[in-house]
Amino acid sequence: MKKINRRSFINGIVATGIVLQIPDTVLGMFPAKAKTVKAGLITDLHHDIMHDGAERLEAFLADVRKSNPDFIMQMGDFAYPNDKNKPLIDRFNNAHPTALHVIGNHDTDNGHTKAQCLEYYKMPARYYTKEVNGVRFIVLDGNDKGSPTRKSGYPSYINDEQKLWLQQQLKEINKPIVVVSHQPLAGELAVDNAAEIQEILSAAADKILVAINGHTHIDSHVLIKNINYVHINSASYFWVGGKYKHNSYPEEIHKKHEWIAYTCPYQDALFTMLTINPASGTIHIEGRKSNWVGASPAQLNYVEQSAIAPGKEIVPFISKRNIKVTRNSK
Template sequence: MKTENTSRRNFLKTSSAAVFTLAIPDSVLSLFSPTQKTFKIGMITDLHVDIIHDPDTRLNAFLNEMKKEEVDALIQLGDFAIPKSENMHYIQAFNQAHSNAFHVLGNHDMDGGYSREEVVKEYGMPYNYYSTEVNDILLLVLDGNDTGSPSYKSGYHSYIGPEQQAWIREELTKAKKPVLIISHQPIAGIYTIDNALEIQGLLSEFSDKILLAVNGHAHVDQYIQVGGINYLHLNSASYYWVGEKLAHLSLSAAEHDKNPSLQFTCPYSDVLFGVLILDPNQKTITLKGKKAQWIGPSPLELGYSILSPEMQKQHVNPQISDLRI
């Protein structure tokens, strides 16, 4: 396992000047307070403490860099850590790292038989979906794990139901501040929720208030715009999942023995995360990300076929990309 000093050197070596910038629409800009200063949010998703071989190193690297960045808030976008006793120190470390530390409920956070209510309680979340104001920004944290999807067949639920939709509409209708939408499952782009078009339509009604919608879950690097809303897929902190048919050893046999699910992944050499910078004076949103490398073969080299080779080359990479819009 890497030491903290090694992790720091690797961060400096592999960090990119990954900058993705887009203009904030005037309608959204008008909602900022006249005294609003630049606002920075540290964001990480899909750490998967229960799968990756070095979660301590990755989480520590993220938290240390966010302290240096002096961010105004931290958000983890789900699939963080099953709240069993041996994982509680990860949850506590995140919660104690900042006075504004927020969780999103991921589908894998409820693995091992934990209920949604149990995870919400152990994470210290106010509810499975909620709103909160930070520095004159309204965060709407959604829960894409609702049951009741008409198209559900099997596996994890990926749906935002009528009750939550009504709450979203109510929150956006009364919002007097610029809104940042946060979810685990994607609403647009790759691997979306079952009722993606329905939720896209709902959010588009309030495009004059929404800064950005950010999600995790897909372990891809993607930015798209749909219906006047900017959607950003934040890549996983740890790996891309390729499944049982492409099981392989990317690390030592001993490491795989300790972490049996690792064989179904293509791990990243270093932790990935981003810093979202909202600057109303410059009228921009900027994402600073970082790049890593594959440990072992890439999904494309293994013959992964759920996404096309073209989609993999564009979106399935161990990075939060350099992208300017």
Template sequence: MNRKEFIKLGTLGAVSLTFRPSAHAVSPTRKSNITFGVITDLHHDIMHDGQKRLEAFLGDMKEQQPDFIIQLGDFCVPKPANQPLLDAWNTFSGDKHHVIGNHDTDGGFSKDQVVEFWEAKGNYYSFDKNGFHFVVLDGNEHNESSDRPKGYARYISPSQMDWLVDDLQKTNLPSIVCCHQGLDNERYGIENGMAVRYLLETANTNAGFQKVILVLSGHHHQDYFNKINDIHYVQINSASYYWLGDQYKTVRYSEQVDENYPWIKYTAPYKDPLWATITIASNGKINIKGKKSSFVGPSPKQMGVADNKDVYPIVPYISTRKLS
């Protein structure tokens, strides 16, 4: 099990992005904005307090009452012992959406089993809400090439690419794409990320307006933002930790916790759970408000971990950004 593919994310702040609204993309019946809650990389099967972290997110969402919530993968494997986590997730009365992560099939489970257990709409699908179009991708498909990278599958197949082209052709709404692995991150991100990005850019060119405005990902447990050919790529931090690996393993809670949850010692956990609330307005503003925490025990910097170990800084938050 190649746990070194874990990376990190962060969350605090408000990210203000802009896109060019099109007259074709504005429905007279749609609300002036849409708000949704995002959590990712809970890793309930690794963290001893995964349920409490999710419940903190859900408590905040029940107060905010967003239009929907979504988790971006690495949530939990589909085993009966995880049913209480799903029961908690389902206490949110509004719309709920899932993205499959690479660790959600750990232990030999299939993606079909994950979809059934979560009661998800599929391993990839799309939906409309308040005059916006949302696309959920499955970044866990296998590249049949003999020279594919080792480790977890992280690929968008030709058949899914064909589906994505058709899906985007059928909508004139401003579109948001969600994928567990980053399309803009060459380090453990989607293998053919460049091809997928070009597909999104082509959809914008063919539409004659900025149709695809935002791409959200998890997986990398880091705090970064990229703008590539007028599309915003935002990384949402893990709700739980940054993965350090065998070289830096440290017992951070107790011997009993470590015995029951042996993978935690390979991580730098965040003291508080992280998530984000995203609001997209019809005037082109995108605001991302996140959470800030600190590390449990010594920080990676205190342990001598290079700040650029995975290119982007290792932090337990999402920075405040104003981007256009």
């Protein structure tokens, strides 16, 4: 596995531009004069943790109005699917004719169900496909139970039923594909059967443009067997846990929103625009910067996850990424 860290990626863009190994056979699947595809993406809003989740969503929607993407998508851990949150959920759903959802692990906390997610979010199914301007987006549900290696924590798995469905979709779809999941399929905190899923995706690398995920609240990118996996950072914070519990906001906010003390919040909402440009053969992920509110993970000496580090993957921004579709054999 080749890991591209933020610093080398940015330096590479400045110096020469980044060319990564994605087969250009996928370009042949676009029709002549194919349209650019632009997606407004936000993930891990955690409205039920943050005191200002609604304001963060509004910042995203303001950018959507300005950027005019072809669709918008929230990639999980959005807001509990219930009547209390219905105004916020409807605000998202009504902001664009095509508003898509991914189910996150926290969306079913406190007794909420996937059935409620489908109802309130207006999802067609827990995993599904959606075609936009000739690109097929495959949306997965990484919350399956039944992992033979899971010992504790939230389920993080693609079960046999969904795996067979994914294989069938990859076989039948003769269009460029973007794979979307909440839990990552590669890198930090990947699903339990990540190696198996990576093999399935790599077998269809001549169709897949990129795989994107939320969940980790980090800024990261890994390349495995000709598939680029990009972790989209959270709209709200990095979770540090009880060992690093601290107050970032005034006391009155923490009294009403106790879980914020387990996070290092971002001052501004993070989100991005993903643009697929067939004419130039590029995939562009828009960068967006913020700052920490209060103590940063580095100042707290956060060292809980060995594969990621403050100042590298743990940062209050989304890096600008330019992935160029180039000629390459599998």
